[in-house]
Amino acid sequence: MVDHAPLELERFLPYRLSILSNRVSQAIAREYQDRFDLSMTEWRVMAVLARYDGHGLSASEVAARTEMDKVAVSRALTRLVAAKRVSRRAHDGDKRRSVLRLSAAGWKVHDAVAPLARTHERTMLAQLSADEQRALLAILDKLAPV
Amino acid sequence: MVDHAPLELERFLPYRLSILSNRVSQAIAREYQDRFDLSMTEWRVMAVLARYDGHGLSASEVAARTEMDKVAVSRALTRLVAAKRVSRRAHDGDKRRSVLRLSAAGWKVHDAVAPLARTHERTMLAQLSADEQRALLAILDKLAPV
DNA sequence: CTACGATAGTTTCATCTGAAACTTAATTCA
Protein backbone atom coordinates (compact mmCIF):
# COMPACT_ATOMS: atom_id res chain seq x y z
CA MET A 1 0.00 0.00 0.00
CA VAL A 2 1.21 3.46 -0.89
CA ASP A 3 2.17 5.81 1.90
CA HIS A 4 0.50 9.09 1.08
CA ALA A 5 1.88 10.98 4.09
CA PRO A 6 -1.07 13.32 4.34
CA LEU A 7 -0.45 16.77 5.67
CA GLU A 8 -1.78 17.23 9.18
CA LEU A 9 -3.44 20.55 8.62
CA GLU A 10 -4.05 21.19 12.28
CA ARG A 11 -0.32 20.98 13.01
CA PHE A 12 0.79 22.72 9.88
CA LEU A 13 2.40 25.98 10.85
CA PRO A 14 1.31 28.24 8.01
CA TYR A 15 -2.25 27.07 8.48
CA ARG A 16 -2.22 27.65 12.21
CA LEU A 17 -0.73 31.08 11.71
CA SER A 18 -3.51 32.03 9.36
CA ILE A 19 -6.15 30.81 11.82
CA LEU A 20 -4.56 32.80 14.61
CA SER A 21 -4.13 35.92 12.52
CA ASN A 22 -7.73 35.80 11.28
CA ARG A 23 -9.14 35.29 14.74
CA VAL A 24 -7.15 38.13 16.24
CA SER A 25 -7.80 40.61 13.43
CA GLN A 26 -11.50 39.85 13.32
CA ALA A 27 -11.86 40.11 17.07
CA ILE A 28 -10.51 43.65 16.95
CA ALA A 29 -12.26 44.59 13.73
CA ARG A 30 -15.65 43.59 15.10
CA GLU A 31 -15.23 46.19 17.78
CA TYR A 32 -14.91 49.16 15.46
CA GLN A 33 -16.54 48.12 12.20
CA ASP A 34 -20.13 48.73 13.22
CA ARG A 35 -19.40 51.26 15.91
CA PHE A 36 -17.42 53.59 13.69
CA ASP A 37 -18.37 52.38 10.21
CA LEU A 38 -14.69 51.73 9.63
CA SER A 39 -13.17 48.87 7.66
CA MET A 40 -9.88 47.27 8.59
CA THR A 41 -8.09 48.82 5.63
CA GLU A 42 -9.46 52.23 6.55
CA TRP A 43 -8.31 51.78 10.12
CA ARG A 44 -4.83 50.84 8.98
CA VAL A 45 -4.63 53.90 6.80
CA MET A 46 -5.73 56.07 9.71
CA ALA A 47 -3.21 54.44 12.03
CA VAL A 48 -0.38 55.22 9.64
CA LEU A 49 -1.52 58.79 9.11
CA ALA A 50 -1.69 59.20 12.88
CA ARG A 51 1.76 57.78 13.37
CA TYR A 52 3.34 60.05 10.78
CA ASP A 53 1.28 63.04 11.68
CA GLY A 54 2.54 66.28 10.29
CA HIS A 55 4.52 64.61 7.56
CA GLY A 56 1.59 64.85 5.16
CA LEU A 57 2.06 61.39 3.68
CA SER A 58 1.11 60.59 0.11
CA ALA A 59 -1.11 57.66 -0.83
CA SER A 60 1.80 55.56 -1.98
CA GLU A 61 3.71 56.21 1.22
CA VAL A 62 0.65 55.00 3.08
CA ALA A 63 0.53 51.92 0.86
CA ALA A 64 4.18 51.19 1.53
CA ARG A 65 3.82 51.52 5.29
CA THR A 66 0.62 49.48 5.55
CA GLU A 67 1.81 46.78 3.13
CA MET A 68 -1.50 47.14 1.32
CA ASP A 69 -1.69 47.64 -2.42
CA LYS A 70 -2.34 51.07 -3.84
CA VAL A 71 -5.81 50.16 -5.07
CA ALA A 72 -6.94 49.25 -1.58
CA VAL A 73 -5.42 52.44 -0.20
CA SER A 74 -7.03 54.56 -2.91
CA ARG A 75 -10.45 53.16 -2.11
CA ALA A 76 -10.00 53.49 1.64
CA LEU A 77 -8.96 57.11 1.13
CA THR A 78 -11.98 57.83 -1.04
CA ARG A 79 -14.21 56.77 1.85
CA LEU A 80 -12.15 58.44 4.54
CA VAL A 81 -12.08 61.74 2.67
CA ALA A 82 -15.83 61.51 1.98
CA ALA A 83 -16.41 60.93 5.70
CA LYS A 84 -14.20 63.96 6.40
CA ARG A 85 -11.88 61.86 8.51
CA VAL A 86 -8.92 62.60 6.29
CA SER A 87 -8.05 65.76 4.38
CA ARG A 88 -6.47 65.50 0.99
CA ARG A 89 -4.78 68.32 -0.87
CA ALA A 90 -2.39 68.37 -3.77
CA HIS A 91 1.33 68.46 -3.17
CA ASP A 92 2.85 71.87 -3.88
CA GLY A 93 5.66 70.86 -6.17
CA ASP A 94 4.15 67.67 -7.57
CA LYS A 95 0.54 67.68 -8.65
CA ARG A 96 0.41 63.89 -8.89
CA ARG A 97 1.04 63.46 -5.19
CA SER A 98 -1.62 63.94 -2.54
CA VAL A 99 -0.91 65.28 0.91
CA LEU A 100 -2.93 63.39 3.50
CA ARG A 101 -3.74 64.30 7.07
CA LEU A 102 -6.18 63.20 9.71
CA SER A 103 -8.87 65.80 10.32
CA ALA A 104 -10.14 66.64 13.79
CA ALA A 105 -12.94 64.13 13.24
CA GLY A 106 -10.35 61.60 12.10
CA TRP A 107 -8.31 62.09 15.25
CA LYS A 108 -11.44 61.64 17.32
CA VAL A 109 -12.06 58.25 15.73
CA HIS A 110 -8.40 57.34 16.06
CA ASP A 111 -8.33 58.24 19.73
CA ALA A 112 -11.36 56.02 20.32
CA VAL A 113 -10.13 53.03 18.33
CA ALA A 114 -6.45 52.97 19.31
CA PRO A 115 -7.13 52.03 22.95
CA LEU A 116 -9.46 49.23 21.83
CA ALA A 117 -6.70 47.82 19.67
CA ARG A 118 -4.13 48.13 22.42
CA THR A 119 -6.40 46.41 24.90
CA HIS A 120 -6.82 43.50 22.56
CA GLU A 121 -3.10 43.22 22.12
CA ARG A 122 -2.59 43.20 25.88
CA THR A 123 -5.30 40.58 26.39
CA MET A 124 -3.62 38.41 23.84
CA LEU A 125 -0.15 38.83 25.33
CA ALA A 126 -1.49 38.19 28.82
CA GLN A 127 -2.15 34.59 27.84
CA LEU A 128 1.57 34.06 27.34
CA SER A 129 4.40 33.77 29.81
CA ALA A 130 7.07 36.45 29.86
CA ASP A 131 9.42 34.12 28.02
CA GLU A 132 6.84 33.39 25.37
CA GLN A 133 6.14 37.07 24.91
CA ARG A 134 9.81 37.75 24.32
CA ALA A 135 10.05 34.79 21.98
CA LEU A 136 7.06 35.93 19.97
CA LEU A 137 8.62 39.31 19.32
CA ALA A 138 11.90 37.71 18.34
CA ILE A 139 10.12 35.31 16.02
CA LEU A 140 8.22 38.09 14.30
CA ASP A 141 11.43 40.08 13.88
CA LYS A 142 13.08 37.14 12.21
CA LEU A 143 10.23 35.90 10.04
CA ALA A 144 8.53 39.16 9.07
CA PRO A 145 10.93 42.05 9.58
CA VAL A 146 9.44 45.50 9.18
CA MET B 1 -1.24 70.02 23.03
CA VAL B 2 -3.22 66.83 23.02
CA ASP B 3 -1.40 63.53 23.25
CA HIS B 4 -2.91 61.34 20.61
CA ALA B 5 -0.79 58.27 21.38
CA PRO B 6 -0.85 56.94 17.85
CA LEU B 7 -0.66 53.23 17.37
CA GLU B 8 2.70 52.10 16.03
CA LEU B 9 1.39 49.78 13.39
CA GLU B 10 4.76 48.23 12.70
CA ARG B 11 5.04 47.07 16.31
CA PHE B 12 1.41 46.18 16.71
CA LEU B 13 1.16 42.44 17.21
CA PRO B 14 -2.08 41.66 15.37
CA TYR B 15 -0.82 43.63 12.39
CA ARG B 16 2.53 41.88 12.32
CA LEU B 17 0.85 38.52 12.63
CA SER B 18 -1.31 39.25 9.61
CA ILE B 19 1.71 40.33 7.58
CA LEU B 20 3.57 37.17 8.50
CA SER B 21 0.60 34.93 7.85
CA ASN B 22 -0.10 36.50 4.46
CA ARG B 23 3.50 36.27 3.36
CA VAL B 24 3.82 32.64 4.34
CA SER B 25 0.50 31.52 2.88
CA GLN B 26 1.08 33.32 -0.38
CA ALA B 27 4.59 31.97 -0.72
CA ILE B 28 3.26 28.44 -0.58
CA ALA B 29 0.13 29.14 -2.61
CA ARG B 30 2.15 30.61 -5.47
CA GLU B 31 3.88 27.27 -5.84
CA TYR B 32 0.77 25.25 -6.53
CA GLN B 33 -1.82 27.72 -7.85
CA ASP B 34 -0.60 27.89 -11.40
CA ARG B 35 1.14 24.56 -11.47
CA PHE B 36 -1.91 22.57 -10.39
CA ASP B 37 -4.74 25.05 -10.99
CA LEU B 38 -5.56 24.75 -7.31
CA SER B 39 -6.79 27.50 -5.01
CA MET B 40 -5.82 27.66 -1.35
CA THR B 41 -9.31 26.71 -0.23
CA GLU B 42 -9.27 23.74 -2.58
CA TRP B 43 -5.92 22.65 -1.27
CA ARG B 44 -7.13 22.86 2.30
CA VAL B 45 -10.14 20.74 1.46
CA MET B 46 -7.89 18.19 -0.19
CA ALA B 47 -5.53 18.16 2.77
CA VAL B 48 -8.38 17.41 5.15
CA LEU B 49 -9.80 14.71 2.91
CA ALA B 50 -6.33 13.16 2.72
CA ARG B 51 -5.87 13.27 6.44
CA TYR B 52 -9.21 11.63 7.16
CA ASP B 53 -8.97 9.25 4.28
CA GLY B 54 -11.40 6.38 4.41
CA HIS B 55 -13.73 8.21 6.77
CA GLY B 56 -15.74 9.60 3.88
CA LEU B 57 -16.15 13.06 5.36
CA SER B 58 -19.20 15.20 4.62
CA ALA B 59 -18.93 18.78 3.40
CA SER B 60 -19.77 20.20 6.81
CA GLU B 61 -17.18 18.03 8.49
CA VAL B 62 -14.67 19.42 6.03
CA ALA B 63 -15.84 22.92 6.83
CA ALA B 64 -15.45 22.29 10.55
CA ARG B 65 -11.94 20.90 10.19
CA THR B 66 -10.68 23.58 7.81
CA GLU B 67 -12.33 26.45 9.74
CA MET B 68 -13.74 27.66 6.44
CA ASP B 69 -17.41 28.44 6.00
CA LYS B 70 -19.69 26.00 4.25
CA VAL B 71 -20.14 28.24 1.22
CA ALA B 72 -16.42 28.28 0.53
CA VAL B 73 -16.24 24.53 0.99
CA SER B 74 -19.22 23.96 -1.27
CA ARG B 75 -17.61 25.97 -4.04
CA ALA B 76 -14.23 24.33 -3.64
CA LEU B 77 -15.91 20.93 -3.82
CA THR B 78 -17.80 21.85 -6.97
CA ARG B 79 -14.49 22.54 -8.67
CA LEU B 80 -12.68 19.57 -7.18
CA VAL B 81 -15.45 17.18 -8.20
CA ALA B 82 -15.58 18.70 -11.71
CA ALA B 83 -11.81 18.20 -11.97
CA LYS B 84 -12.33 14.59 -10.81
CA ARG B 85 -9.98 15.13 -7.92
CA VAL B 86 -12.67 14.32 -5.39
CA SER B 87 -15.51 11.83 -5.61
CA ARG B 88 -18.86 12.70 -4.10
CA ARG B 89 -21.66 10.26 -3.46
CA ALA B 90 -24.73 10.44 -1.27
CA HIS B 91 -24.66 9.10 2.25
CA ASP B 92 -26.49 5.83 2.63
CA GLY B 93 -28.70 6.63 5.57
CA ASP B 94 -28.91 10.42 5.08
CA LYS B 95 -29.48 11.74 1.62
CA ARG B 96 -28.60 15.29 2.65
CA ARG B 97 -25.03 14.33 3.48
CA SER B 98 -22.35 13.82 0.88
CA VAL B 99 -19.55 11.32 1.23
CA LEU B 100 -16.30 12.76 -0.01
CA ARG B 101 -13.09 11.03 -0.98
CA LEU B 102 -9.95 11.89 -2.88
CA SER B 103 -9.82 10.13 -6.24
CA ALA B 104 -6.64 8.62 -7.61
CA ALA B 105 -6.06 11.89 -9.50
CA GLY B 106 -6.71 13.77 -6.27
CA TRP B 107 -4.12 11.72 -4.42
CA LYS B 108 -1.65 12.37 -7.18
CA VAL B 109 -2.05 16.12 -6.73
CA HIS B 110 -1.93 15.76 -2.99
CA ASP B 111 1.27 13.76 -3.11
CA ALA B 112 2.87 16.44 -5.24
CA VAL B 113 1.72 19.42 -3.19
CA ALA B 114 2.20 18.07 0.34
CA PRO B 115 6.02 17.96 0.09
CA LEU B 116 6.09 21.51 -1.24
CA ALA B 117 4.11 22.66 1.76
CA ARG B 118 6.30 20.74 4.16
CA THR B 119 9.45 22.16 2.62
CA HIS B 120 8.15 25.67 3.10
CA GLU B 121 7.35 24.95 6.70
CA ARG B 122 10.85 23.61 7.29
CA THR B 123 12.46 26.59 5.58
CA MET B 124 10.48 28.88 7.80
CA LEU B 125 11.34 26.99 10.98
CA ALA B 126 14.99 26.84 10.01
CA GLN B 127 15.21 30.59 10.52
CA LEU B 128 14.43 30.11 14.19
CA SER B 129 16.52 28.73 17.04
CA ALA B 130 15.43 25.51 18.70
CA ASP B 131 14.08 27.51 21.63
CA GLU B 132 12.12 29.78 19.35
CA GLN B 133 10.68 26.83 17.50
CA ARG B 134 9.45 25.31 20.74
CA ALA B 135 8.07 28.65 21.86
CA LEU B 136 6.21 29.17 18.61
CA LEU B 137 4.40 25.88 18.98
CA ALA B 138 3.53 26.65 22.59
CA ILE B 139 2.28 30.09 21.61
CA LEU B 140 0.06 28.72 18.87
CA ASP B 141 -1.35 26.10 21.25
CA LYS B 142 -2.24 28.80 23.72
CA LEU B 143 -3.57 31.45 21.37
CA ALA B 144 -5.25 29.34 18.70
CA PRO B 145 -5.93 25.88 20.06
CA VAL B 146 -7.13 23.35 17.51
C1' DC C 1 12.40 72.19 -26.04
C1' DT C 2 10.35 67.69 -26.70
C1' DA C 3 9.74 62.94 -26.67
C1' DC C 4 10.15 59.09 -23.92
C1' DG C 5 9.88 56.51 -19.84
C1' DA C 6 8.72 56.51 -14.96
C1' DT C 7 5.54 57.63 -11.15
C1' DA C 8 0.94 58.78 -8.50
C1' DG C 9 -3.35 57.66 -8.36
C1' DT C 10 -7.99 55.99 -10.21
C1' DT C 11 -11.07 53.05 -12.86
C1' DT C 12 -12.36 48.79 -14.85
C1' DC C 13 -13.10 44.11 -14.89
C1' DA C 14 -13.12 39.57 -13.46
C1' DT C 15 -12.85 36.91 -9.45
C1' DC C 16 -13.54 35.95 -4.54
C1' DT C 17 -16.10 36.17 -0.41
C1' DG C 18 -19.67 35.69 3.12
C1' DA C 19 -24.39 36.59 4.79
C1' DA C 20 -28.92 35.45 3.92
C1' DA C 21 -32.39 33.01 1.40
C1' DC C 22 -33.56 28.78 -0.44
C1' DT C 23 -34.13 23.52 -1.26
C1' DT C 24 -34.28 19.13 0.20
C1' DA C 25 -34.10 15.76 3.75
C1' DA C 26 -34.20 14.27 8.52
C1' DT C 27 -35.86 14.73 13.23
C1' DT C 28 -38.92 16.06 16.96
C1' DC C 29 -43.03 16.24 19.30
C1' DA C 30 -47.95 16.82 19.85
Next chain:
DNA sequence: TGAATTAAGTTTCAGATGAAACTATCGTAG
Protein backbone atom coordinates in the same frame (compact mmCIF):
# COMPACT_ATOMS: atom_id res chain seq x y z
C1' DT D 1 -49.04 10.23 11.70
C1' DG D 2 -48.04 14.91 10.23
C1' DA D 3 -46.80 19.81 11.31
C1' DA D 4 -42.93 22.34 12.91
C1' DT D 5 -37.83 22.50 13.59
C1' DT D 6 -33.47 21.58 12.53
C1' DA D 7 -29.62 20.26 9.47
C1' DA D 8 -26.84 19.75 4.84
C1' DG D 9 -25.72 21.96 1.00
C1' DT D 10 -26.42 25.26 -2.92
C1' DT D 11 -27.64 29.62 -4.97
C1' DT D 12 -28.10 34.47 -4.90
C1' DC D 13 -26.73 38.98 -4.06
C1' DA D 14 -23.95 42.59 -2.56
C1' DG D 15 -19.51 44.01 -1.21
C1' DA D 16 -14.29 43.27 -1.27
C1' DT D 17 -10.21 42.34 -3.82
C1' DG D 18 -6.30 42.69 -7.06
C1' DA D 19 -4.31 42.70 -11.72
C1' DA D 20 -4.22 45.39 -15.63
C1' DA D 21 -5.42 49.37 -18.20
C1' DC D 22 -5.85 54.15 -18.01
C1' DT D 23 -5.06 59.39 -16.95
C1' DA D 24 -2.26 62.88 -15.53
C1' DT D 25 2.01 64.64 -14.19
C1' DC D 26 6.89 64.60 -13.68
C1' DG D 27 11.88 63.79 -14.84
C1' DT D 28 15.31 63.33 -18.18
C1' DA D 29 18.12 62.11 -22.39
C1' DG D 30 18.77 63.74 -26.64
